[in-house]
Amino acid sequence: MPDPKRVRFGELGRWDLSMTELNFPGARRSDMYVETDERPEPAGVATKAFEEPADPFVEREEVRAAAPVQAPKKNADDEDTEPIEPAKSGLNGFLNRLFRGLFRFAPSAKELDARELKASQGRFEDLIRQSTWTRAVGVAVANKKGTAGKTPLSILLGGVLAAIRGGSVAILETSDDKGQLAYRAEGDPQLGMGELVANVSNVRTQSQLRGYTVTQTSFASVIGSTPQWRPPLTRENVLDVASIVDEHFTIRVMDTGNQYSSGPFGAVVEVSDVLVIPTMLAQDAVSEALELLEFLEHQGRDAARLARTAIVVMMSDGRPEFKPSRLKKQFMDKGIAEDHIYAVPYDTHVAERGALTLSKLAPATRQALTAIAAGVVAQTNQNAFAKDRNR
Template sequence: MTEVNFPGARRSGMYVETEERPKPAPAVSEAFEEPADPFVEPADAGDAQVVQEVRAGTALAAPAKAPDPVPAPESEADEEEPPVPAREGFRGFLNRVSGGLLKLGPSRAEADARLLNVDQGRFEALIRQSSWTRAVGLLVANKKGTAGKTPLSILLGGVLAAIRGGSVAILETSDDKGQLAYRAEGDPQLGMGELVANIAGVRTQSQLRGYTVTQTSFASVIGSTPEWRPPLTRQNVLDVASIVDEHFTIRVMDTGNQYSSGPFGAAVDVADVLVIPTMLAQDAVSEALELLEFLEHQGPDAARLARTAIVVMMSDGRPEFKPSKLKKQFTDKGIAEDHIYAVPYDAHVAERGALTLAKLAPETRQALTAIAAGVVAQTNQNVFAKDQNR
């Protein structure tokens, strides 16, 4: 099993205005080459020196070793404030037991965790504060089955809803009944098939919510009941998207595997951003590249989706290709490097059951938040460009 980092985990200065997408830290460009867990740091070598200094009575005079060398400031005005003393680990323990006499700096692990928390706060602010004058659509697509479309639709929509306080609908737009309801929480009494059949009489939010299942993330899922439903048509998807857009701010569409079908074409037409999940396998990546090629020939709006696509590399524990080689295929196709993310292996996702945000590993939740921020930043740009052209 290959563990991978994800771009965006240690970003700083993520954005100035909401139209700018989060920028990855310089070190992240090598994350796919050297897989490592960014959240597990080895014991700080400086801690042993701290012990010796305390025993020798010199720790008060000698500051803790900085995690990285910092250039000397050009002037006092540019001098950075000293770091907040350590609160965690052995250094934090010494600071506490000394009653404030010791002010040892944080270890590398604690310093990195603080930076990560700052980045997560910025990601969440971008997601929460972005707004549009209409509903926006996110298209989750990859022709390859088991590429992670349904799990990513639920998790991405869930993170967006949890941070924004709801108003996110996750729709099944596949021709035939898919697995969206199965991977979501709850058992739907009514779903996509019933909504399509009764859509002429659905006018209010209360009526529409009768066909949804609300998640603990506050996202609303419209999947299919265990009963058979007729295949969706292009008009079915357009009608459902229209009524959903009247009552929800963000629409996440879990698509099928047939690009030439009417439902898929309709989902493309009402999408603002394309999100491509892929497992770390050549067949899944090849199908994703085929999707980009297909969209480039479907008109200017579809071509924009291809040019600005967000790629999410996922891991399910099966044998995997080297991520850097797969990543290069996307960059060769024109996908910007900072549009390629990775989600680490998560046992809860790999169980292939109902997905709940609270059951995800912290690293997975952090990765998804970074991805959601990147998607929202790209949505801000694409919505403006698309609406201006119209």
């Protein structure tokens, strides 16, 4: 199949990733959910894809020049190689059906890529669905920069996890002041984070807790804020809400604020197992993300582990964009593993800045998010085990 690290750029500086070119990190195997400190060897990168021009911005000429990597041909003499099924689509597939198996025309490169994509997506979904823990786990979505994509990624990542696992995923607004989580989610909450904080001591059952949530078509449960003003959250508020949510949900995705030194953010770090850093392809967003990593490293212990194992998601909103390869290098220089850096293609539905629904995403976007979710789960398996062992 094509090199998974190869990137093509679409028109107007947008990402245009086919799923055969996505970065599929440690979730390449469906058995990666085994609790172990070992990580798979990252796949090699096609160096030509990341050659730097003098201008750090994507140019239209570069868009035309980018070409997909061809899938490696299988060696027919290799005794371990499984026979390739005859073509089922395209002209060759038509001929196979026409001659009813008399001839066995081989599949095209496009059909082989589609088969590999389907197989890899199946492995990702198996990993996400089959991973289990002896407690609830937390995923922090953070970047100090506003408009870096924290809220949409929280909803989409939590939605993919819930859709594959059949629910039991809560997406929480944990910003100091009221955020946009409820606005970007489906539905209109009658009760939300402010009301839950005020009544958390009286919430004991799942039915009571769900009264403060809005269920998405993905089966994720969002706890955002109602249109009314709410008091700023405190560290204790976040810890209390996380505690009651963990009694009734398996995965907790937390959409954070922009102030690292605040009590709520400190609480999120304390109850998180994996850090996901969204960033637009802009230097200011990347610089703020790098500052977050440095901040967490100085906290030591669990916070430092979050920084060392962070997963970076580069997103596109259609605006002029910086060279992703140069931004990627900055994260790698900071210690982020190359196979922990992902890309999500431009998607009109996300760029509309309205309520997000998984079914309205482009197929490539959904596939990219599935790969990211698998990477998050694989890293959660490792970090949760290490965190519990140290305690």
